[in-house]
Amino acid sequence: MEHASHIFSYKTLGLVLGALLVLTGVTVGASYIDLGWVNVWIALVIASAKASLVLVVFMHMNSAGKGVVVSFLSTVFFLAIMIGFIFWDVAFR
Amino acid sequence: METVASFYETPEPARFTGIWSWLLTLDHKRIGLMYLFAILFWFLLAVLLGGVLRLELMFPGETILSPGLYNSAFTLHGVIMIFLFIIPALPAIFGNFFLPIHIGADDVYFPKLNLLSWYLYMAGGGIAIFSLFSDGFADTGWTFYVPFSISTNTNVSTTVFAAFVLGFSSMLTGLNFITTVHKMRDRAMGWLQIPLFTWSLYATAWVQLLATPIIAITLVLVMIERFFNVGLFDPARGGDPILYQHLFWMYSHPAVYIMILPGMGVISEIIPVFARKSIFGYKAIVGSSLAIAIAGSLVWAHHMYTSGMSDTAVFVFSLLTYVVAIPSAIKVFSWVATLYKGAIEMTPPLFFSLCFIYLFSVGGLTGLVLGAAGANIHVHDTHFVVAHFHFTMFGGTGFAFFAALHYWWPKMFGRMYDFKKAYIAAILVTGGFMFHYVPMFILGLQGMPRRYYDYLPQYANGNFFAGFGALFMILGIGLMVANLLVSLSRPRNAGPDPWGGVTLEWTIPSPPPVHNFVRPPEIMAYPYDFSGVTDRSAQRPKGE
Structure with missing residues (x-):
């Protein structure tokens, strides 16, 4: 079947679900430790990792067409710029 | 051209008749028309509200509106104009109707999603009206700035929810347009054969898709803060009010380009047709549309110079703001260069387009005054900003909307309107516009703040003149709409190509058949080749 390679096993899906929950816990835990501006980057990195897992495994981005992948990467790039530009303000207040 | 039944006589899907053939239609043209009448309703309502606001300001002191009512009235005026008129007007009406035709397609890629977008639009408008009659309409202005929007007792949550729903409608339309351009474009049509209006819609759609989720989430955060007292933006609870402004303008400044880019696309269609000349700098206009979409998304904080950031x-955002002026200037230069040595034929659509170029240029140049941080500090939150904003949005998008109405009306309805009345209306609107907004520039420079129902005696003359201009403008808008609507009672006499246009919509009957093309469309190597076009003015019905 053409789409067979796109289907992940229940075990994989369960592992990803577990990873998402663990990463959520890490985010909450990290928020209790005051690391200054590093806190924001930790939260962003964890959130990006979680979003990537959802996109690759649950939304099958790994087997999507070129157009979809390029569109997705554009949105990531755009979002990164938007968030990054806020630091022109936050980092220099 | 052979006679074929138009989409009015051919419901899609065919099993629905009467009102259901409209309410459940999947035809992009019918959906476009449903948007047209809904948007016209909201536009006229907001125009009347604006008129009431100016009537209050014509004379010092409290006249017809109390301070609280004045706050709610300008908020309602802003919310309707922004979310229910300017943002959806050109993409939802003319984009829906003409984008598929421009690329040789018979519909958009997701027709059902298209209908859902219309229902979301109607639901958003309905929720906004509902909020009027529950706990009173929001009094925050259309920007919903915190911490006031969190602490006020008016019904901010419902109004914000209305904007949230409208945002979804906008996103789905953008998604549909991007997919349609990629997937349904005629195989013979390369990227550089796409008409400029469709190019502008494509660039706009990306901004709609990427920026709208930010405002949607931000508005949800405001609701969460109001309902659950979470300290996101309220400094009293440890929140950051400037963060709200970042998030709000991260969408709302690109939204300005969602509003103006399709307008620029309309002008790029009209100017070459009535100059009988190929558009000057097709690739430069395409590139500038994309450049505006990208650069315009990175300048949001120029609304926040006095916020405390x-x-x-x-410094950075002031610098970036000047970058956006470059692609906008490229467009204006291209339009004027197209007119140069053209065989110009004056018609109502061209008249509105010329007014657009002038008014938008004034709006753009005064935007540079506001983009410069040093000057901005002095005129921030004054009537100067109100005048600038209306010059770009009303003088720009509004006039492009009027131009589009007069340009495509014969194609959409198959009927020509009365030119004389159209010109009188256009002159009234333009003259009233100048009389209305130029005094506001002066008032702003004199220091009159925006959003106040009353003012000091030295501002009395300017406000009186501005109110006077508003009355002329409203009269002109009323005449323009009436003239167009009256034409609907006339026989279908417009013919397939009354203007001598060369893009694909002018190769099919007026109004178009349900699947747009009776025969496979012939894609021209270049979309603005007027070498085969003859003068149409003698044969054209004048709508008398």
């Missing part, structure tokens, strides 16, 4: 941010 860092000086570094003020």
Whole structure:
């Protein structure tokens, strides 16, 4: 079947679900430790990792067409710029 | 051209008749028309509200509106104009109707999603009206700035929810347009054979898709803060009010380009047709549309120079703001260069387009005054900003909307309107516009703040003149709409190509058949080749 390679096993899906929950816990835990501006980057990195897992495994981005992948990467790039530009303000207040 | 039944006589899907053939239609043209009448309703309502506001300001002191009512009235005026008129008007009406035709397609890629977008639009409008009659309409202005929007007792949550729903409608339309351009474009049509209006819609759609989720989430955060007292933006609870402004303008400044880019696309269609000349700098216009979409998304904080954000941010965003002026100037130059040595034929659509170029240029240049951080500090939150904003949005998008109405009306309805009345209306609107907004520039420079129902005696003359201009403008808008609507009672006499246009919509009957093309469309190597076009003015019905 053409789409067979796109289907992940229940075990994989369960592992990803577990990873998402663990990463959520890490985010909450990290928020209790005051690391200054590093806190924001930790939260962003964890959130990006979680979003990537959802996109690759649950939304099958790994087997999507070129157009979809390029569109997705554009949105990531755009979002990164938007968030990054806020630091022109936050980092220099 | 052979006679074929138009989409009015051919419901899609065919099993629905009467009102259901409209309410459940999947035809992009019918959906476009449903948007047209809904948007016209909201536009006229907001125009009347604006008129009431100016009537209050014509004379000092409290006249017809109490301070609280004045706050709610300008908020309602802003919310309707922004979310229910300017943002959806050109993409939802003319984009829906003409984008598929421009690329040789018979519909958009997701027709059902298209209908859902219309229902979301109607639901958003309905929720906004509902909020009027529950706990009173929001009094925050259309920007919903915190911490006031969190602490006020008016019904901010419902109004914000209305904007949230409208945002979804906008996103789905953008998604549909991007997919349609990629997937349904005629195989013979390369990227550089796409008409400029469709190019502008494509660039706009990306901004709609990427920026709208930010405002949607931000508005949800405001609701969460109001309902659950979470300290996101309220400094009293440890929140950051400037963060709200960042998030709000991260969408709302690109939204300005969602509003103006399709308008620029309309002008790029009209100017070459009535100059009988190929558009000057097709590739430059395409590139500038994309450049505006990208650069325009990175300048949001120029609305925040006085908010207390860092000086570094003020410097960076002021610099970036000047970058956006370049692609906008490229467009204006291209339009004027197209007119140069053209065989110009004056018609109502061209008249509105010329007014657009002038008014938008004034709006753009005064935007540079506001983009410069030093000057901005002095005129921030004054009537200067109100005048600038209306010059770009009303003088720009509004006039492009009027131009589009007069340009495509014969194609959409198959009927020509009365030119004389159209010109009188256009002159009234333009003259009234100048009389209305130029005094506001002066009032702003004199220091009159925006959003106040009353003012000091030295501002009395300017406000009186501005109110006077508003009355002329409203009269002109009423005449323009009436003239167009009256034409609907006339026989279908417009013919397939009354203007001598060369893009694909002018190769099919007026109004178009349900699947747009009776025969496979012939894609021209270049979309603005007027070498085969003859003068149409003698044969054209004048709508008398």
